[in-house]
Amino acid sequence: DSSYAALVSLEKDIKDKWSDQDEVTFSVLASDYVTMNPKGQYVTDVKFKKAFIAYEKGKFDRAAPDLKELSLNYASTERGRKAAHLYLDILNIQKRFELLRDESAYFIKKLNFDSATKAEFLKIHQQAYFTVVQNLDLSKKYSDAVIGYQNFVKDNPESNLADKALVNAIKCANQGLDFNEATKISETLLKDYPQSPQVTDVTRALVALYEVQAQLGQAGRTLLKLAELDEAHKLSHTLAAGDYKALNNEWSLALQIYSTLSQKYSGTREGKLALERMAVLSEKSGQWDKTEKLFHQIIESGVQPQASVASFKITKHACESKDDETCFRLAKKVLNMRNEKGVSNWALAQARLVEGKILEKEFDLTGVKARPERLGMVLKIKIDKLERVQKAYQDVLNYGDKPTAIEALVKLAGVYEKFSNSLHTIEAPGDLKADEKKKFLSEIENIALPIEEKNADNLHLALKQAKDMRLHDGTIAQIQGELNRLARKSMKTKMMVDVNSPENVLPVVN
Numbered sequence: 225d226s227s228y229a230a231l232v233s234l235e236k237d238i239k240d241k242w243s244d245q246d247e248v249t250f251s252v253l254a255s256d257y258v259t260m261n262p263k264g265q266y267v268t269d270v271k272f273k274k275a276f277i278a279y280e281k282g283k284f285d286r287a288a289p290d291l292k293e294l295s296l297n298y299a300s301t302e303r304g305r306k307a308a309h310l311y312l313d314i315l316n317i318q319k320r321f322e323l324l325r326d327e328s329a330y331f332i333k334k335l336n337f338d339s340a341t342k343a344e345f346l347k348i349h350q351q352a353y354f355t356v357v358q359n360l361d362l363s364k365k366y367s368d369a370v371i372g373y374q375n376f377v378k379d380n381p382e383s384n385l386a387d388k389a390l391v392n393a394i395k396c397a398n399q400g401l402d403f404n405e406a407t408k409i410s411e412t413l414l415k416d417y418p419q420s421p422q423v424t425d426v427t428r429a430l431v432a433l434y435e436v437q438a439q440l441g442q443a444g445r446t447l448l449k450l451a452e453l454d455e456a457h458k459l460s461h462t463l464a465a466g467d468y469k470a471l472n473n474e475w476s477l478a479l480q481i482y483s484t485l486s487q488k489y490s491g492t493r494e495g496k497l498a499l500e501r502m503a504v505l506s507e508k509s510g511q512w513d514k515t516e517k518l519f520h521q522i523i524e525s526g527v528q529p530q531a532s533v534a535s536f537k538i539t540k541h542a543c544e545s546k547d548d549e550t551c552f553r554l555a556k557k558v559l560n561m562r563n564e565k566g567v568s569n570w571a572l573a574q575a576r577l578v579e580g581k582i583l584e585k586e587f588d589l590t591g592v593k594a595r596p597e598r599l600g601m602v603l604k605i606k607i608d609k610l611e612r613v614q615k616a617y618q619d620v621l622n623y624g625d626k627p628t629a630i631e632a633l634v635k636l637a638g639v640y641e642k643f644s645n646s647l648h649t650i651e652a653p654g655d656l657k658a659d660e661k662k663k664f665l666s667e668i669e670n671i672a673l674p675i676e677e678k679n680a681d682n683l684h685l686a687l688k689q690a691k692d693m694r695l696h697d698g699t700i701a702q703i704q705g706e707l708n709r710l711a712r713k714s715m716k717t718k719m720m721v722d723v724n725s726p727e728n729v730l731p732v733v734n
Contacts, residue, residue: 227257228266235273242277250277268294272303276310284314292327299335308337312348321359325352350376350383361392366400369393374409387413387420394426398433407433414449424453444468444477459485459494466501475505496527503534512541529568532561536571539578548582555579573620573628580616580632584639587613606643613639 231253242250254274258267275290291311298304308331315324328349332342357372373393377386390413397406410430414423427450434443447465451458466481478501485498503518519534539554558575561567587609590602617639620632 227253227260228264228270231257231270231273242281244281247277247281250274268298268301268303272307275307279310279314284318288314295331296335299331299337305337305341308335308341308345312345316348316352321352321355325349325356328352350380350385353380354385354389357389358392361396364399366396367402369396370400370402370405370409381416387417387422390417391422391426394429403433403436407437424450427453440468441472441474444472444474448481459489459492463494463498463501466498470501470505475509479505490525496522496525496530499525500530500534507537516541526564528561528564528566529571532558532564532568532571535561536568536575539575543578548585552579552582569623570625570628573623573625573632576616576620576623577628577632577635580613580620580635583609583613583616584635587639588642610639610643 231250234250234253251274254270257264257270261267271290272294275287275294278284278287279291288311291307291314294304294307295311298307312324312328312331315321315327328345331337332345332349337345353376357369357376360369360372370393373389373396376383376389377393380386383389390409393409394406394413397403397409407430410426410433413420413426414430417423420426427446431443431446431450434440434446444465444467447461447468451461451465454461462481462485466478466485469475469481470478482498482502482505485492485495486502487495489495490499499518499522503515503522506515506518516538519538522534523531525531535554535558539551539558542554543551555575555578558571559579562572587606590606590609614636617632617636621629623629
């Protein structure tokens with residue numbers, strides 16, 4: 225009793241302000257008490273106080289063994305539970321997280337703590353476990369960290385850190401360029417932790433992962449999930465999902481998505497684009513009746529440039545059916561849209577090119593052979609037809625679509641050559657005298673020559689534009705070939721000159 229009384233007296237005298245000497249004195253008195261009273265009433269309190277003083281003074285290496293012993297031997301008492309808390313706190317302060325993870329797990333499994341204490345220790349264990357793996361992450365040991373995070377989730381599926389561990393595992397897999405593993409972990413998180421606040425971000429990142437791996441069908445499926453999660457961008461995600469399904473040749477699913485968008489959200493940008501996509505898919509599948517209806521819906525929406533493009537495609541189908549009258553009328557409808565905001569310059573240029581081709585057919589059918597008294601009228605008709613064709617092809621240049629402009633220039637050059645060739649077929653009236661015939665043909669040549677020059681000029685301009693655009697579809701070679709042909713033809717014409725035999729001249733003899 226006196227040994228315990230000595231400890232109490234020392235405590236009252238110190239009043240919790242322990243010097244190093246006081247601590248030594250308490251330690252000696254405590255050892256005396258425990259030695260003389262190994263089963264004494266206050267043994268637990270004395271041992272705890274001794275360890276607690278060392279703990280408060282930061283002498284953890286001395287406090288830790290005593291606190292651990294108390295934890296192991298007195299787990300069912302308040303002092304034992306408190307000692308266990310302090311012991312684990314020391315390991316945390318010392319950043320000995322692996323030992324903290326293992327010791328807390330041992331306490332939970334082996335010691336007779338109450339359920340509340342075990343619950344507290346479980347949280348400590350999970351935090352220590354998580355920190356151990358996180359240190360691998362911070363050390364850039366990404367493959368080890370991925371395994372560690374996955375094991376953490378396997379061992380602690382109910383932890384509030386489980387979803388965060390999976391998110392970190394995804395990040396580490398990405399850092400290690402293991403996109404396949406990152407994809408698998410992402411799918412696991414979405415399946416097992418649908419209520420996680422990380423779900424939206426993980427789903428968005430998963431789309432990118434599937435894109436990197438060219439798994440377009442899976443990217444489309446994930447985009448549909450993202451559309452449910454991200455309400456603000458629901459329509460754009462849904463439209464993108466349809467696009468990926470289409471790119472992955474999942475036509476029926478793509479059409480279902482586009483159809484839903486075009487019907488439920490017809491007034492939105494996405495709804496109108498979905499309608500356009502449906503038309504493209506229908507066109508590819510060769511279902512013209514269905515395609516034409518969709519094109520008319522697009523035209524009725526008035527949205528440009530889709531409306532003008534749809535209108536031209538209807539025109540083009542009529543042209544392919546050799547219905548020139550309908551083709552010309554529909555092309556005019558396209559051109560009537562030219563003042564609308566956002567109209568497709570390509571559609572306008574193509575429509576005017578179509579008109580030019582039809583007018584060229586009419587030009588080709590107009591001959592120049594006629595009786596002398598009707599030749600002037602026939603030439604006037606031919607020239608009028610030429611001017612209409614010329615205006616159509618030249619109008620194409622004003623729409624700024626260079627590939628179509630190049631085609632128009634080449635076509636116009638061909639028209640000039642055909643007109644020039646037709647002029648050369650005109651024969652002088654038979655009742656004219658020789659000098660009159662020569663004069664007549666000379667006049668025809670004067671008409672043909674500038675036309676031939678226009679032919680070359682147009683081809684040169686077309687060649688320059690084709691080279692500027694760096695076309696690699698054979699257009700440049702084709703135009704250059706035409707120019708070479710014209711050059712050879714011109715040289716041949718220049719070489720055809722009259723050669724008169726010289727008169728005989730006798731030398732003068734003095």
